[in-house]
Amino acid sequence: MKEKIKVGYVGLGRRGTGMLQNCLSEMTDVEVKYICDLNEKKIEKTLKYLAEKNYPTTPIATSDYKEILDDDEIDAVFYMTGWNSRVKYAIETMKAGKYAAIEVGCALDLQECYDLVKTYEETKVPVMMLENCCYGRDEMMTLRMVKEGLFGEIIQCNGAYHHDITVGFFRKDEDGNYEKDHYRVWEYLNRNCENYPTHELGPISKVLGINRGNRMLSLTAFSSKARGIEHYIETYHPDHYLKGKKFNQGDIVTTMITCAGGELIRLTLDTTLIRPFYSREFTVRGTKGMCEESKQNVHTYILEGMEEGVFDNREEFYAKYDHPLHKEYAEMQAMGDHGGIDWLVLRAFVESVKNGTNTPIDAYDTAAWLAIGPLSEMSISGGNVSVAIPDFTNGKWFRREEPNMSKYSLDVVVEDPTTPIKP
């Protein structure tokens, strides 16, 4: 086991900067040896930030991630880059013998999912998608309750990305011009699919034991028409350079997934229409109990024996069923991130690197979740045709090696007071 690891950090956009500043640079067992971005201004800002907070070392700045891969001291590399580059980078990193972490998103094509798995099987170097919502407090409490059998047999799950992100497409740069490099804009103009499946599907996958005793069999996706962004431009940004352009991405995309165990999963992408609140709609239905998220911070739980009529009662359940990780997190000072999920997902990865184990969201999970993008695109473009979901484990889903057994595992519930989540 390593006491301290050295990492490279690629991608200093909004998300990358937030994760580095709020979480990774706070961890005393991690040395960020490299920071990497194509934009020099972003590099400078980050160096300035780290210097001002008295970060113990000064990272090497580079615009070429390959420089990091050539450094034998590096244990792992983080990729907080756009949707179309992460998997390629992860594969090169694994081939260089270093753990790779990638931000969430969806693949462009199935091939990169297959390539990721093949690389893992050939190199045995782990990879992890940093799906922070798997570490949400309600998601983890539900996972624990499911693993303890409190929900009975699991029948159906829902998840969604209900988040009106339209405003983000129309930010202006320092010179007052509309930003042209927002990676999502070009996706929405050209593609039509479930383009952001993992916040929903990640926690559901773990609840259902996908890739460990269960697997996703088929997928069918449906798209409404695309009018939200065009309406937004017409109404609020008539001078925008995309005025008059036809967007392909349907405003609401519903994806239905069938599983080997007979369970049904429903995913909803909902990002370009006016709405009153954010929600991931996290819903797990069993024969003996269920949970449902009506909106962020409004979750309802019911177990057999309880009376109907409850609503918004998660606080009562925390007292009994809070996941050990979140009990520990609650006892610490808040760490300025999304309720712990960013911190915990990074710790999960860092601990895997330190201990030389596989990750809690491994190559098979990452590939299966990334694949929802291109599979939903196929289904929609084919007229809501049912498409087979590849078995990236190639049959190992019912005969797997032991999962990650740390306290960050999403397959088993482990209590371990000896390795604190704040090192």
Next chain:
Amino acid sequence: MKEKIKVGYVGLGRRGTGMLQNCLSEMTDVEVKYICDLNEKKIEKTLKYLAEKNYPTTPIATSDYKEILDDDEIDAVFYMTGWNSRVKYAIETMKAGKYAAIEVGCALDLQECYDLVKTYEETKVPVMMLENCCYGRDEMMTLRMVKEGLFGEIIQCNGAYHHDITVGFFRKDEDGNYEKDHYRVWEYLNRNCENYPTHELGPISKVLGINRGNRMLSLTAFSSKARGIEHYIETYHPDHYLKGKKFNQGDIVTTMITCAGGELIRLTLDTTLIRPFYSREFTVRGTKGMCEESKQNVHTYILEGMEEGVFDNREEFYAKYDHPLHKEYAEMQAMGDHGGIDWLVLRAFVESVKNGTNTPIDAYDTAAWLAIGPLSEMSISGGNVSVAIPDFTNGKWFRREEPNMSKYSLDVVVEDPTTPIKP
């Protein structure tokens, strides 16, 4: 226009008795001339009830609905019978020149939907499905807001029947034996489909102008495994005569419908698993506004210009956008039914009969909504295959005669203070 109409009333089960006692027998412009049921005890109970409330006439009791059809004085007949008989009765009634009203449900086969439409076109006698949820306060307020353009272009709608009805399958009769004639039990044992689509689809259809400028094009349905009822029997009724039987009806069925206007509809049937509350999930998404039902009596509305972060705010909207029918209903004393919806849907039908007009939920609507049952069954049994939804209007959906123009219309918003909803 008729001052008073004479009607026959067929089916005195729980629902039929409730509607007759709470609503129809309270209407001074309706004479219930016949009551009809195969069960003599139910007939006796109803006669006793009417006598005790001093109903002005004593209905003729019969076990043969054809007796009603032979009576030239009868203007209309209500069928509150099981799912597998209503359409057949309605057709015979229309052929006898009398308006027919049927309770909600789904068809067993597409043929009866075609037959209903054909009968209407040949006889010109109107029929109406008594879809009370079309007259819900929030559904009608939303309909009004949509018709006034407040939601902008409508993009997507959700509806559901979230209602754990399992307990109702296990009622015992007066002798302490399990009831064997619950019509739903046999449906759940044998079929697997969206078996109760109209509470959800009815209001959505009217919002989207289905059969009037728009139409449903295709349907794809998905079913989870069926474990809820079996679990319930094993746990609570191990002595039940259906113990050990395999039920076919999936616990959760999701039905996706595409429309000619590019809109997407999602329906959910959820009736056999533990859950914390009833909800119809009524959701309408537009470019400028939306409404969403998180649970019964928890509805959120947002319109362009409002700040995000609102929740459960329908009361504020009633002040401005309450539908005229519900404004009037709110001013009256409550009539002991489901918040007015039973009363209003019956008034809608009665006024159509009195005025000799078509009904607000006419033969085309009724056929299209009933068809969801067999179409979803086809889709599920075919492995989630997309099936075409028949155009029962045969092209008239984009070239229709004028709709019902009364204050009960669901196609236009009519204010009419001259015909009170309580006659």
